Amino acid sequence: MTETNGARPVLRLDQITKRFGALTANDAISFDLHAGEVVALLGENGAGKTTLMNILFGHYTADEGTVEVFGQTLPPGVPRAALAAGVGMVHQHFTLADNLSVLDNVILGTVPLWRAGLGSGAARRKLRALAEDFGLQVDPEARVGTLSVGERQRVEILKALYRDARILILDEPTAVLTPQEAEALFATLRRAVARGMSVIFISHKLHEVMSVAHRVVVLRHGRVVGRVATDETDRHALAEMMVGAEITAPAPRPATPGAALMTLDRVCTDARGTATGLRDVSLTLRAGQITGLAGVSGNGQAALADLIGGLIAPVAGALRLGNAEVADWSPRAALAQGIGRIPEDRHKTGTIADFTLTENAILEAYPKAQFSRSGWMRWGAAESFARDVIASYDVRCPGPETPIRLLSGGNMQKLILGRVLEDGPRIVLANQPVRGLDIGAVTYVQEQLIAARDGGAAVLLISEDLDEVLALSDVIHVMSEGRLSPEFARGSMTPAQLGVWMAGDGFAEDPHAA
């Protein structure tokens, strides 16, 4: 195996092995990173990418192998040493303290603890300069708790830059970003690389990998299964290398739309904290049709999802099911009306981590006579239902008695999918259904949604991934600042045109609108 660059690497991972009990998460992994280079780390869920990076950063200690930065071997298990050596890491799950300001989060740990002052003045100047330099606009005094996901990510990167990191590790940085935010991130990365910084980039999105990285290292089951330069490969080949088998993306047939199952008529909802509410939203969901909702995160998608899911009620306007206006609106009412709901965050709202698969499978349906009678649970029925879901939706797990937290994200999502679809809902709310999943799981989930549509359900697909919306939707709406665009038919809009709407232009009351 030859490395492309003859110069001395800035980072060298040598024969890293990490075992968790019986499982070998990293199996003798070696690779080098050179100055000014972006290496993408690819692999299915659970392939061992995060583990490897955690070892490199000192969160975990490897059982075997060494990490060398600029020729120096890092002491294992000491994040401070990695930071001092110039390694910066943007974690898969953000590591920010919500109660502190941006500036405080950035200087945390950079000043000796036993000092009287924080030195905020100089720090603020440095932060401003960095933000300017790298195009990472963010208010240093803002409390992190009030920031959007994209802004938080900028703070994470600024944290690394502030420490003069020479090596930047980004673990799935785009999983929660909009296309625009992702683009801005890539622009920042290019600037950083132009200044000689090296980047390790983890993503499941192959087009991103292709556009940002110079080289790709592919992991499977903890082992390196491929190394390739991006200009010598394509998406298809990478996908195959990851999964070890060929992948075909779903190609939906044209839809045959039916009756309007749900109608929103000039609906408004209250804003909650920093989350935007709906402003005069009118929307029709039709049987046998996938309605795609594109938009930059935080523009009211959450409010719309909560409304349809029964968690909030309109403060103005009407919500109709068929022709009947709903009065008492709650999750129970929504479920009773045959609305199946795939929540945005499978960990936070979709599942209960310590509950078994069985217990999670009936989370919404347990009051039904099938699973309980006059207050008594019928665990036998529940378990056989869980077995059905596991079998029909290909949930890979030891069995229905397994706590769901032991499952990977993809399998967790399949269980939710099964729970939602098994009952044949008339309306399906799919909010970010494939976020963070690997290719295999993505394909599977999307196929199931198409199947539901073909079975006559009205599907609302909310996604920040414009490619996904374009590929699956029969009709598309765009959301911006709580407003909803008109309906666009499949193929009537280019991504660039949609982008204009996403940026908030084109809406009626907008003075810039035509």
Added chain:
Amino acid sequence: MRLEAIPAPTLTRTLGLPAVALTLTVIAASGLALVAGGDPFAVLGLIVQGAVGSKFALLETLNRATPLIFTGLAVAVAFRAKLWNIGAEAQLYGGAVITVVLGTGFLPWPAGVLLPVLVIASMLTGALLLLGPAYLKTRLGVDEVVTTLLLNFIALLFVSMLLEGPLKDPMGMGWPKSERLIPEARLPRLVDGLRLHWGFALALIAAAAVWVIQTRTTLGYEMRAVGQNPDAARFAGIPVGAVILKTAFLSGGLAALAGFSEVAGLKGSLTLDLSPGFGYTGIIVAMLALLNPLGVVVSALFVAGVFVGADSMSRAADVPTYIADILLALALLSMVLAILLTRFRVVRD
């Protein structure tokens, strides 16, 4: 250092570590006895003797365990739903007060009717005492650790007020103490001549009932779901606020039964020092049992046994009685650590 879960702990580990914890506790106690001028080698024997060495000792241990089972269950039920009820002490007194109000002649009914009424009335009173904080938590987000804690002090002062006012025994020579219950309101003894009463049996029944509720009913399922992830529960359509209120109802009711059982089974009247901290010890009992209702029975027996045994040892070995609480505290702390280490191993990195 870091903790790593052990997938399948060996039997040696499961039994060995708690044994080590207890051994260390006994060694520490022996050392203390030596410091206080007692015989260190007699300590262990005397504790065992005092806790289970005679029919008398054994029944005293069961007796002491009775209120702890109730308060332990109350805490286990609440904590399971992440309702931090630190106010079992107040609820206990609530049950005791209502037992005295109704059981000193106000309801002149035969035992078969009166006792069930007292049980229900006690549970309702305790439940109401916890409903307040639970309501404040669900409606206004007021931290219930603090409200329930403060209610303990208020309840105690309130009881003191009652005992020096309307509930004061006119024949009590002015001592702040209630009238005695009528015989129909007394729980019969389980064993003639010894203090063990039907309250103990009631506690066992309560433990079994809680176990059934938690594992077999929709309410139990809801309570666990709300406790572990209220967001997911709310999304799934579980009425979170209502479940917390129901949990509070059950928890407060159970704690109140401790008061009922102490008054109706043991003391026959109410004084200000009915409970030497049973409400607080209930928290320890519940956590030691990992919030498992059947485990609560075991851990209550353990806690009671250690205390009764050590207390008796202090007299026999002629060392200050405070050694009993030291021993109990050491046993508890080392025991929770040992139980943790049966399931996790310490790895260095």
Added chain:
Amino acid sequence: MEILDILLSASFWAAAIRIASPLIFATMGELICERAGVLNLGIEGIMVAGAFAGWMAVYTGTDLWTGVAVAFGAGMLFGLLHATLTVPFGLSQHVVGLGITLLATSATYFAYRVALPEVSSPPRIEAFQPYEIPLLSDLPLLGPALFSQTPLTYLAFAVAGLTAFTLYRTPLGLALRAAGENPSAVEAQGLSVTGLRMGAVIVGSGLMAVGGAFLTMSAFNSFFFEMVNGRGWICIALVVFGAWRPGKALLGALLFAAFDALQVRLQQTGLGADIPYQVFLMLPYILSILALIVMSRRAEVPAALMVPYNKGTR
């Protein structure tokens, strides 16, 4: 004496500040622990241990300030035990806290009885005396209320100021606040969550013990069983009442103490004859709950409070 007269008298405020002093120490101690993410229910017992340790040191011949240091050290020892069990091992903070209260209390009583087996009247020490700060103590109302207290009271206010300064103006305080909000943020910036939390619990426990020592070395001059009498639990409430901010918590302590002082004085008035004395004793607790309800919407609980942090698990 009518309520208004009471409220306008310097002696009333002097009493309030005196009563508040032990609460201030212990509340700051608890606040530091909770800000770092650890609920310390050992407070009640640690105060007992501090009350005894400081007093006993002076009784056996050390000077008063050494006694305070001994109390602080005793508190830190129990803090170390608490921290070891709750931080690296992540054991339930409820159980460990209550266990430590039981342990510290009983160990103190045991030690007292072993050390002084034959006493029938509690021995006394020469306690801290009020020190009138020159000039300041001559101010009307404020002078006798604020500046004629014992040195330990001045120390209590200094500790509150230092706590606020440390939390909001130093890197250490920043790290502590972050540790109580999101430990992984601290870890990712190369700091040790374990170290920070343990340090906070140990130092916080030391302060609690000094609060206890105030009772035996300043408010009074002998050690009694049950002397702390629930003051530790009050401090837990005060931390919440103060929304985890030192300034507000200090105010809360003063308010609570003022009510206590008022209740003592009200018992002497016409009201006192008609209303059971328990009602007066209840007042501070009831008002605390009411205050909590009023400010509940704004309170910001440290997000990682009571959540153990175990490196390497998610």
Added chain:
Amino acid sequence: ADPIKVAGVYTVPVEQQWVSRIHIAAEAAAAAGQITYTFSENVANTDYPRVMREYAESGIELMIGEVFAVEAEAREVAADYPEVAFLMGSSFLEDPSLPNFAVFDNYIQDAAYLTGLIAGAMSEAGNIGMVGGFPIPEVNRLMHAFMAGAREINPDVTFQVSFIGSWFDPPKAKETAFAMIENGADLLYAERFGVSDAAQERGLLAIGNVIDTQADYPDTVVASALWHFEPTLQAAIAAVNAGEFEAANYGVFSYMREGGSSLAPLGTFEDKVPAEIKTLVQERQDAIKAGTFTVEINDEEPTSS
């Protein structure tokens, strides 16, 4: 005779004034070889009957203690161990059907009355502060006797009465006393620890109760009403030795004429108390001992005046 095996069971630590009098008397008897003595302190009332039973099982012959809050249960224990003699502090009377259970109480109202006479004369402001733990008979009757004495000397004297709701919170007792001083009191009735300290700090006077603390507060404590448990204990020991222990009320052994209570020597205040008052006190003391003067026993809760 062999020393009698005696056990004390107390609900508070032996430092507490009241229990300390029992404890000291027992230790003295043990030192004199009359008895062997062991005790348990700070026993919760819940545990009280169990501790009694444990001692009874272990072969104790005479048990002393206080059963105010556990009357019925303690009597049950006594019934189960007829061979053990129980001498218990109690607000109730003996029960002839329970021949091994005798009662006592601190009837030291005589001495408290005498201290009241002195206080009435020593309080120039005619404003006396009284701080109690709980308003129970043992406290109330002493306060009333004291108040009666003070009123006899100064009919206009006013009293401030407060209960701190705890037996053991000296800082709180001290605060309460301070409040009374601010409210005009110039003499304090020190029912609890902490009160004399307040008086001392403000240079005022205090009257002691149950124990003599003048040595600790030489310029503060004027007089004290002392309780002596020795006569009670000696009577019980004699009865046990003679095999004649029976249900009886030993309360009378706390009366002044039995030597169960006394007025502490005025000591440092010998010259400060007016001579005519000293004479009156002496007269009354003699009358009480002669049985020609009785101090009223009033167990009601006293209130401020």
